[in-house]
């Protein structure tokens with residue numbers, strides 16, 4: 001058809017397959033950032049007939065996803081995630097419409113403001129004490145402590161559920177499902193997303209692995225909604241409910257079956273809260289790589305808080321360097337470098353370019369946070385960039401996404417990550433491990449390429465800062 005305006009520029013397309021061979025499988029955000037040099041801030045590609053637009057400038061993301069959010073707030077229908085696995089119930093993939101609005105409303109009512117997060121302070125502070133003790137007892141397994149704590153916070157906030165210390169089946173269920181969600185929503189993950197006709201091939205067909213794994217994933221996608229809901233209902237029936245998101249809304253008068261479905265789906269969408277794991281892991285990595293930043297942060301805690309107690313969320317405003325350090329953690333490696341895909345609901349002409357309805361629009365958050373025009377020497381970890389008379393732009397305005405799909409768990413996420421960083425800095429020294437000859441081992445710094453990107457596994461040496469710090473961890477844990 002005759003186009004009302006040209007498509008945005010982008011790599012040359014081949015007949016039929018379009019840009020299929022231009023799409024990288026690793027660290028797509030870096031390739032897309034390089035495209036900015038060649039094609040500009042809005043880049044158009046077409047993969048087997050599916051148009052995609054990558055935004056390489058935050059201004060473009062605001063102009064389109066925020067200011068024109070009425071048409072840029074749908075999610076794409078992913079054949080693997082939505083149709084074969086059945087993930088379309090979750091808010092992150094929910095199509096723009098009535099149920100989407102109802103789910104966002106529940107999120108807003110429960111954790112939509114900074115002050116609403118105050119209700120979670122006791123949960124956060126209780127869990128952080130267990131977190132420090134777990135690391136003290138088993139520093140090599142700090143990754144497990146991070147995952148367990150993030151899971152426990154979300155399960156308590158959402159269902160009032162207290163997970164077991166080790167091998168809790170619900171925490172494990174969430175971990176597995178979130179990993180599957182992250183893979184299933186990565187651009188380029190499954191050919192069937194680009195060529196939906198492939199969904200009809202039988203499971204035994206060569207290359208049809210997606211067909212073989214989908215039923216198992218679908219079962220977990222169902223279990224994570226039903227199992228914890230049953231738990232809350234049982235507790236309510238016994239009269240021993242621990243207040244939570246689910247109990248609050250189920251206890252309202254006259255909850256219809258449709259409303260219960262919305263409550264159940266919104267609750268299970270809160271597993272998105274596990275994304276804090278990536279930020280906290282990045283924190284440990286950066287503290288090991290940038291000991292100067294670690295020392296400055298510890299000096300601030302010693303001067304303001306002293307050594308007789310742990311930092312608490314009420315101290316946030318008194319610790320500007322910690323605030324800057326946490327911002328730098330969010331910037332240095334964003335949890336979701338390409339955010340979640342938005343989908344355009346109506347043809348649009350933007351900046352003189354034609355963007356057709358159904359285009360998948362992806363904000364390259366990694367690029368916004370590593371643009372030398374916004375952040376000097378962007379690959380360096382430098383919290384000082386956010387201090388002084390001319391602080392650089394707050395990365396939290398980018399890393400939680402845009403418009404009507406902006407992360408609804410942002411307030412809780414910020415509090416969780418802040419507390420994990422501040423409490424760890426108060427009591428631990430984090431450094432590179434040493435080999436038998438006493439030489440420091442340089443870590444391999446790499447990140448996974450899925451939607452939720454984690455640092456590649458690394459070892460680090462975590463020791464209490466002093467005998468007093470060790471005592472403090474044990475005393476605080478006992479006082480829980």
Ligand code: HEM
Pocket residue numbers: 091092093094269270271272273274275276279335336339340341342399400401402403404405406407408409410412413414417
């Ligand atoms: C460091 C932590 C976190 C980061 C960096 C983060 C980032 C993001 C990003 C980039 C998006 C996509 C926004 C867009 O499409 O423009 C998103 C969506 C979402 N996040 Fe978060 N998030 C975090 C923690 C949380 C927490 C704690 C929760 C829940 C308690 C949560 C729940 C969600 C949900 C449900 C969505 C989908 C929203 C929708 O599609 O309407 N996230 N998040």
